[in-house]
Each structure stands twice: as C-alpha cells, then as structure tokens.
Amino acid sequence: MIGTRPAGQHTVRQHNAALVLGAIADGPGTSRAGLAAATGLTKATVSSVVDRLIAADLVAEGEPERRVGPGRRGTVVSLSPTGPHGLGIEIGVDYLAYCLVDLTGTVRAEEVRYADNRTPRVFQRVSAFLHKARKRADSLGVPVGGVGIAVPGLVESGLVRLAPNLGWRDVDLADRLGETFTVANEANFAALAELWHGSALPDFVHVSGEIGIGAGIVLDRALFEGVRGAGGEIGHLPVAPDGPPCSCGANGCLERMAGQEEILRQAGAGTVDDLISALESQDDAAIGAVTAAAGHLGVGLSTVVNLMDVPAVVLGGIYARLEPWLREPLLAELERRVPSTAWSPVRVIRSALGTGAAVRGAAGSVIRGILADPEHHLTTHWPSDQDARGR
C-alpha cells in the first residue's frame, strides 16, 4: 500500500517520522537534541516531527532532561501512555480473548471468556466481545488504534482460508463483522509476542498447544511465514500414520495424538486445571498422557529441526504449563531423531506468555504497525490538518 504512493516529499516525511518515533521507542525519555544525535536529522526537522507526533498523541512531553554538562536542559519525550492502543482479539476453539496494549506494549486490560466456538453463532459472539473490549478502552479513556485478530487457521491476505477446528472455510471476518482488521494465524501472532516479550532468541520455533497445534517460526528475528504465507502448519504432521483417524481425514496427525483433547482424554481430566492438579499429585494416567504427547511432539518437532536446523523450541499455549512434564521426554525424542543434536544442541524453553501469547501478539502487531509507519497513522487520523502535514 505504502509502495504505491508517489515517492518524494511524502516518502521523506514518512521515513523521518518512523526514524524519530523509533528512536523515542528505543530510548524513552530523550530530548529533541538527543533524538537529533541519535537519528542524524537536524534539530529543526526533529522538532517539527516531534510536534506532529505530540499533536497526534503518539508522543508525550515529560520532565526536563536529567544530564550533566553545560547547555540548556531540554524536556524529554516518550511514547504517549494515552496514545493509540492496540486491541488484540483471539478466536480460540473454546475461548475468546481480548488484550489492550499501549504504545510501549504494556497490557492495559485483558479478558478471557470460555465458550465453545464451534457454532455459527460465533460471529455474533465475537462482535459482542469486540464491543465489550472497545467499551473497556473507552472507560480507560484511551483510543483504539487498530484491531488484530488471531485465528486458529490458515489466513491468506486477510481471508481465513481454512480453520478446520472451527469448521471455517473462506471466512472474511471484515465482511462478517463490518470493519477491517489485521487477521493472522494465532501461532504466528504467538511467535511474534514471544519474539517481542519473551526469551529474546533470534531463531526459534514456537509451538502453540491448544485443541489444534500450530507453529510460528522466527528466523533472524523475523517471522518466517513460508514462501506464500501458509507456513508453520504442523498440526497435521503424520506422527503415527497407523494411529486413530483425525478430523482431517488422515490418521495419527500430531494434533490428534498430542493436542489438548487427546491429552485430557488419556489423563481422564476434564480441564487443563484438573490435569495440572493430577500431574502435581503424580497421577499415573496424567503423567502417562503427557509423556505420550511429548513423544509425538518430539517426532513432529524433529522434522522441523531436521529441515530448518532451528536451535530452540519454545513451548507455548497449554504446553507452557505442561513444560515441567513435557520437557525431558521431548528432549530425549529430539536427540534420538535429530543427528545434528550431537554437535548442535537444541534448547527447549517454556514460553513466559503461554496461552496469552497469541492475543498479545495480535494487539502488539497493531502497535508495531503504527511505530513502523506513524505517517500513515497521522494522515489517516488527521487527514484535514493540511498545514501540519505540509511541514
């Protein structure tokens, strides 16, 4: 979209705005002079950009700068706590979640509501939930700068091509809900949240264990979505081809063998909380169920590591809570099946965000979008302010 605009003054303004806002995000509490030094722009240009960012409430002016040495103290500027917020919505198979984050990525509000979403009423329900989240933002007195929606399915150009666990095919959420969103696969949003707020590793595969199983692959600090955007699909890796039938028509797929429903079934547990209690009291059935899942997960993930030689596996979703019991049998299976572990070990790490990662990533992606192209936000939200735009 940005690429289709004519180059020239607008492009320069766009670039400068992103540069200055990025420097403010990197070093909160910096003066205009400090920003000029950090960006290489003139103080006049920095001041002009900062004034426009302040007018749009992307940036707030704070106390006088604290530093030693001669010269006048400038006032410092930071990302505005009352500026546009990112709203993330996750449509899980058995829950809805929202998360509201400010420009620094700090969570200001969140909620999870459990309900089986395998029903045609899901769109009404999402619409009501979205309304509720917006009301929460209103009550906090903060504007919503955009909405990201995480779905457990394959998304192509905003269209949910396939979400088997919801029974969706070619669902256009913008059309269904009457507004536009950033829609993406929940595993990809979760991997981004892990990248932004988690272990700070540059290369990893984040496995989201839920009713379905998805993977988000991060290479060199960027999401790898596959050549055409539908990468990271590991839920239907055939880990036990002669195993029980999967909803997809094949047999013994990874999510059939190691997904939440199979683990709970084998453990005889009703909920994940029940399962954790049983594991903590060393219940044989519960430990057996999680150990079996770890073995299947190891078969599936050995494939990912053998193909991409990725040095770390981050356990997300319910797997984050099950990590103490999953870790050892999973590592053993990986070491057995990945020859390169003999000289290049693979780490298994617990996601700090767990089941909250996808919705956090959905909210954060809105903020990252604004920080990467503030000019677009300014011109969208302040379109009549011709004088300020002309500067």
Added chain:
Amino acid sequence: MIGTRPAGQHTVRQHNAALVLGAIADGPGTSRAGLAAATGLTKATVSSVVDRLIAADLVAEGEPERRVGPGRRGTVVSLSPTGPHGLGIEIGVDYLAYCLVDLTGTVRAEEVRYADNRTPRVFQRVSAFLHKARKRADSLGVPVGGVGIAVPGLVESGLVRLAPNLGWRDVDLADRLGETFTVANEANFAALAELWHGSALPDFVHVSGEIGIGAGIVLDRALFEGVRGAGGEIGHLPVAPDGPPCSCGANGCLERMAGQEEILRQAGAGTVDDLISALESQDDAAIGAVTAAAGHLGVGLSTVVNLMDVPAVVLGGIYARLEPWLREPLLAELERRVPSTAWSPVRVIRSALGTGAAVRGAAGSVIRGILADPEHHLTTHWPSDQDARGR
C-alpha cells in the same frame, strides 16, 4: 574471510572488479564503453579492471563490437574460455563423479565411476580420481581454479560431521586428502545447480533420490541451509514409524521406505537401468515399488510444504528418471495432506540435471566464488604483481 580485511582502497578495488566481471558474465560480448554504461564506473576504471582481468585470463578480448551508430568500435570482452575452471567431485555412496566447468558454467569434461564407497579405501580412491580429473584439465590446457566436493552427509564449516551411508563421522577431507576444498552436502549443491541451470524457479525444494535422500531448499533464489547450516535433512523423516528398521536406529524413515535400495528390492531389479526397463514394459512389481515410494515421498514432502509453503518440488537424482511414474501418486498424496493446495497448488517438476546435479553444483560453486570475488582470485594467483594490484 573477506570481511576481516581492512576496508579502504582494497575494498573498492574488490567491489569494482566484481561489478565489472559480473557485467561481463551477464552480457557476454560487451565493449569497455558498454561496461562503463552498465556499471556506472568511469571508462578509465573499467579499462584498468578489464586489463587486470585479462592478465589473469578471467576475461578474453574478442572481435570488434557490432553496433550501429557513430563513434569508434571497441573490442568486446567475454569470460575467458581458457580461464580458471571449477572442478566438482561427488563422493556418492556407490559412485564417484567429477565435472569440470569453465567460467560460463559450461561442462568441459565429466566422468562417473561406479564403486561401493562404503570402505576405508574410499579416501585413496577419491585421491586417485581427483588426480585423474586434474590430468584431464591439463590435457585440455585449462587451469583448475578450485575444487568443490559434494558428500551425502551433514557438513559444518568444511567438516563432514556425519555421513551415515558412508559410515563417516567427523571426517576432515582437507586433512585426509592434503589440500583444501569447498565441501558441502550433495543435496545443497544439487539444488544450486538446479537454480543456476534448471527451471529458473525462485522457490523450490530439490529432492535428491539416491541411496540416501536429501533436500536442498531454495528460497528467493538463495540456498536456505537452516539456521545453523544443517537444514534440509529429510532422509530420516518418520514416514512409517511402525515400518522396518532403518540404519539410523529408528523405524520407517523416508530413505528406508523410498530410497534407491528399497525401490530396487521391491521391484526385484538389480540396477536403476533394469528398473527403468521394467517400468517401460509395465512390470507390476516395478510399478508397485515406485508407486509405494511415491506415497512415502508424498508423506515426507507434505511436511516440507506444510512447514515452508514452498510452491514447487523438483525431483532430482534417480527420482528425475522415475518422474513419469512418481509424479501422479506423489501429487495425489501432497494434495491429500497439504490443506493449502486447495488454493495454492504445488508443482512437481523433473530436474533436467538428475543424478548429475550435485557434481555440477560443486563445480559451479567454484566459478560462482571467483565471479563474486575476482579480486581474491587475482591476489591469490598473482600475489607478486604489486604494480597491477596497485592500479
């Protein structure tokens, strides 16, 4: 290695030499004036670089330029047919191959010798074969600019960490053979050859079917070797976990189920030539063996496509010859197991180079190295020519 040199005049010379040689390679038969226009360098700089490239026989001067319009006709320059050649050696499980290519990538000599290399005598044999290849270059009157060696194993920084089908672990070929080489995985060299001389696709996975099975992944016209260089390992994907035991200790690995030895065994054929004859006479056992292999290959490759959403599979090695019989059952299995094929079809393509791809890639990588950094070649081969270097 190049990165550790001090920046400055040498870096500029290095850059200019690569720029001019690249323009000559792209448009063979160009005058110095044409090169100046193509590179943006001054005619004086181009002339100086061209003189040095001619002195090192990387470039040869040809006939006067053919063009219409006013002005003096320049003589055209092209990559020198007598310049440094790339020598590729492939150490297969049951053969050795060499391939000698000139600077344009044209094959000048090649040979394949069948022999079981699963013996400690393999190093002597490779040494003798290398000597023979060098004598062939001598008899053609061309110098060898470097040697690339393709091995069926995992290579890390030139060290063959593991080549299970040869029984190698931590083998240093430079140490064993007393000279330095570019050593890499055969599947990666094969994928590069396919990229340079094959279907011209920007994104594909090249599957080398031999006794072992390897994959070379090309993304955006570059080899993707995984985060740490050991990617593309598909030989031991578990396609039939309850299947017969594989040499690696696991059961039903892809190469155990769909490798050359299993196909020949099931078909009751002694050699690949016998197998092809049987297929051509519609022998049931032969067709059954190849169809079964296609199914297993489909299970393994569905994983690659689901993970990386790569739009094309190139059948290499013996699979190139078997393509007429593999193609349909392989596509059917991919379509069954890759949900995104419903809107993003996957192509199955026959490699034009077949079993010759890896050795061709090994030879070509030497040439690509010289073209990418001719200055390194010049200073290595003309180290005492201080005057020419100073220009």
